[in-house]
Amino acid sequence: MIPAQIKTIWARRSFKRRPFIGAHTRSIFLVRTHQWNRRAQTLYKTLCKDVGASQVLVSFDTRINPLPVDVPCQAIDRQWVESMGLCAPENYGWRCGDYNWYRALDMPWKSLWLVEPDVRLVNLSYAELDAMFADNDADFIANRVVQAPPDWTWNERASRLADTIYLSFFPITRIRRSAAEALLVQRRRWSTIFRRNGLPTPEWPNDESFVATVIGNSPTMTYDQLSKRGIDCSLCRYRGVFTQADMDTLKGPALVHPVRL
Numbered sequence: 001m002i003p004a005q006i007k008t009i010w011a012r013r014s015f016k017r018r019p020f021i022g023a024h025t026r027s028i029f030l031v032r033t034h035q036w037n038r039r040a041q042t043l044y045k046t047l048c049k050d051v052g053a054s055q056v057l058v059s060f061d062t063r064i065n066p067l068p069v070d071v072p073c074q075a076i077d078r079q080w081v082e083s084m085g086l087c088a089p090e091n092y093g094w095r096c097g098d099y100n101w102y103r104a105l106d107m108p109w110k111s112l113w114l115v116e117p118d119v120r121l122v123n124l125s126y127a128e129l130d131a132m133f134a135d136n137d138a139d140f141i142a143n144r145v146v147q148a149p150p151d152w153t154w155n156e157r158a159s160r161l162a163d164t165i166y167l168s169f170f171p172i173t174r175i176r177r178s179a180a181e182a183l184l185v186q187r188r189r190w191s192t193i194f195r196r197n198g199l200p201t202p203e204w205p206n207d208e209s210f211v212a213t214v215i216g217n218s219p220t221m222t223y224d225q226l227s228k229r230g231i232d233c234s235l236c237r238y239r240g241v242f243t244q245a246d247m248d249t250l251k252g253p254a255l256v257h258p259v260r261l
Contacts, residue, residue, distance in 0.1 A: 031058045031059065034061035050126040098210065105181065105184070110176070140221070144169040144225060161209075236255045236257045
């Protein structure tokens with residue numbers, strides 16, 4: 001049975017979705033995409049099979065394409081971004097993956113996995129992945145979270161946030177609800193600073209720099225990496241394309257990105 005207050009939120013937001021039945025103690029999974037193509041549909045079906053359809057939602061960037069009509073969705077659109085007091089650079093859907101977390105905060109969850117359609121798990125289901133990290137209290141988990149090298153592309157734009165800049169990688173991430181709430185506060189604060197000082201939106205830090213730098217410099221928030229639990233991330237990279245032949249060479253649990261099948 002769905003609590004009345006949650007029904008009200010869903011109606012007000014006009015999300016096209018089946019009701020979530022998960023409680024605050026369960027993880028939910030978001031498919032992050034801007035097109036409802038074969039890869040996005042395959043990931044959605046895989047997640048539904050692995051963890052149950054009630055825990056899966058499509059988080060859809062509507063800048064180019066309309067929302068899918070046949071699956072539960074939340075819209076990442078300019079109207080919502082601006083209504084939240086967030087900076088909206090032209091490419092906010094690509095640049096600000098953390099906005100997907102904030103959009104989902106009016107649903108009940110304790111932790112949230114955000115997954116891109118060109119990610120593949122090998123010798124590992126998403127239910128097994130979630131179980132592997134069930135006892136891990138890190139606020140943010142990603143394939144990679146480290147101090148940024150001096151030549152990193154996003155260093156200059158992240159330099160306003162802190163003296164020590166961290167980077168992360170966003171094909172698949174897990175965030176704790178309390179951390180998402182804290183990061184939203186910081187995104188809003190920096191959005192106000194940008195507007196007040198007339199800073200151009202192209203200078204807005206992306207998700208990989210903002211989240212990692214804020215958490216990396218926080219005295220209270222923590223981060224961890226997927227490889228710490230024995231997941232092979234050697235084929236999870238920014239560039240390149242991996243195929244089924246590449247994945248067939250992997251013997252243990254592995255994360256692969258980007259995959260084109």
